[in-house]
Amino acid sequence: MGTLKKIISEKINIEKKLIKNEKIISKIINLFVKTLKNGNSIYICGNGGSASDAEHLSTEFLVRLRPKVNRKPYSIINLGMNLPYVTACSNDYSFDEIFSRSLEAISKPNDLLWVISTSGNSKNIIKALKKAKKLKIQTIGFYGKTGGNCKKLTNYPMCVESTNTARIQECHIFLGHYILESTENILIK
Secondary structure (H helix, E strand, C coil): CCCHHHHHHHHHHHHHHHHHHHHHHHHHHHHHHHHHHCCCCEEEEECCHHHHHHHHHHHHHHCCCCCCCCCCCCCEEECCCCHHHHHHHHHHCCHHHHHHHHHHHHCCCCCEEEEEECCCCCHHHHHHHHHHHHCCCEEEEEECCCCHHHHHHCCEEEECCCCCHHHHHHHHHHHHHHHHHHHHHHHCC
């Protein structure tokens, strides 16, 4: 455990490294705008703590991101927000299928899948990415340093240059908020 000053400095240094991903972040924003303008949906999912991040980020667009910006809800659906479904699928099939099965059921052409995994090795995220590929759905992934096995399955991978789970998750939320705010600014013009 470091001092507060050391941890804040570490966080700032990691976030500064995100600047070199500006081009891919811009592509992701444009993809979000295009998807939502065309009446399609973005599906989001995460494993473990990243499941909470997925729920948080989807809520920002289903309800409201900023208190003074009132606009229509945008379709960013959390694939893990139905606990009875998650437990039934885990019991009757496999925990590895909780996202891929629902993605297959509700997605349509030109939708988008956004996955979050600090390790990039979550089996349920890997299955969702493979299912998206079969369904011809483009994918965005937020991962830790290497991107794990998920990176090569993702059209637009974003890797945070850290192996510290807390710092990775903090960057994922920061990136998610930045991308959503930028997307919202374009959509409400």
